């Protein structure tokens with residue numbers, strides 16, 4: 001057993017202190033690899049992507065229309081000029097635009113040398129004998145995209161540590177990348193614990209309930225891009241939990257459990273981790289989600305989340321998520337919080353920062369935050385009903401309707 005315990009004796013630890021502590025302790029465990037663009041969405045970039053080309057690669061027309069030299073136009077009256085060329089996208093003119101002429105051009109077409117302005121075709125009349133009537137008062141440079149105005153070859157377009165989203169894949173492709181360097185996924189093994197917990201589909205014995213946490217937590221870890229193994233369900237038995245953790249440690253970067261981390265006589269997870277590794281137990285100053293155990297079984301990081309389903313989901317989003325991101329080489333950014341007016345009343349909070357489940361509704365008075373009808377951390381339906389979490393600081397005074405509150409949309413943390 002190693003001695004990297006970070007248990008805080010007594011008291012509850014503020015969430016931000018716990019996250020700072022994780023930041024100090026955890027570093028990436030993943031290895032870089034190259035994958036084709038088609039396989040890269042959701043992966044974490046292992047190195048910056050530097051553009052191989054300018055984008056656009058040339059001065060280009062932004063409209064279907066006519067390319068002209070602005071000097072050939074008039075401020076006060078239409079001018080009629082002969083057509084001297086045709087530029088479709090991908091088919092540049094081989095010669096400069098002759099002064100006193102216009103070129104037909106289409107969106108994305110390369111601006112002919114000498115031309116500096118495009119007039120959209122809706123504003124031009126073309127005669128049968130190949131002349132165009134061009135309006136007065138066109139501003140110079142209109143409807144032209146300058147070469148490299150999006151990005152220049154050699155500049156970093158995507159930074160290491162970013163989790164690639166669909167628009168990033170488009171950007172990487174535009175920059176000439178075919179096989180972005182990404183990190184291997186974090187390998188997360190998920191267990192549930194508890195004698196009362198039953199696999200969905202089986203008959204429920206008296207006092208039993210279906211295993212919601214294991215399925216919810218596996219889905220959350222998958223949403224983060226982890227390679228998730230279903231390690232099944234464990235009884236409330238110290239030796240069984242110890243052996244299961246011991247057996248899974250070498251094949252995983254993270255072992256995640258739910259349940260059995262509180263202070264009850266059947267809460268064996270912490271002892272089991274101590275048997276085969278090192279344990280740090282936090283009692284976090286948050287509601288829901290007070291008991292969270294962290295530690296290590298050999299090279300694998302361990303996180304034991306509380307059993308109440310809402311506590312398990314919320315502590316995953318607030319703690320385990322940042323742990324997986326750090327181990328996976330991802331840049332960790334605190335989820336954005338948005339100010340919104342309360343559409344509810346809430347009593348003053350105590351020493352725990354509260355994350356009640358709710359959503360934002362449009363009302364005649366503007367957007368208002370609403371709360372789910374019950375904030376009991378066993379009410380699993382609350383999380384599906386919610387659009388996000390309110391973030392109410394510890395020791396806040398009572399909240400009345402209209403007071404400003406902070407709101408974290410779930411979309412901020414489900415990625």
Ligand SMILES: Nc1nc2c(c(=O)[nH]1)N[C@H]1C(S)=C(S)[C@@H](COP(=O)(O)OP(=O)(O)OC[C@H]3O[C@@H](n4cnc5c(N)ncnc54)[C@H](O)[C@@H]3O)O[C@H]1N2
Pocket residue numbers: 192193194196197209210211212213214258259260261262263264267289290291305306307308309311377378
């Ligand atoms: N005397 C105290 N009792 C409790 C405290 C405390 O500080 N002092 N903390 C409470 C808080 S807060 C929470 S949260 C729970 C967490 O306890 P455990 O992590 O030990 O969780 P369990 O007791 O195993 O289970 C709690 C609850 O959740 C249900 N559960 C468990 N696993 C699943 C699952 N996979 N799917 C669905 N539901 C699950 C379980 O049946 C229990 O109802 O402790 C409080 N107690």
Ligand code: MOO
Pocket residue numbers: 286287288289290291306308311377378
């Ligand atoms: O973590 Mo417990 O959340 O307050 O039910």
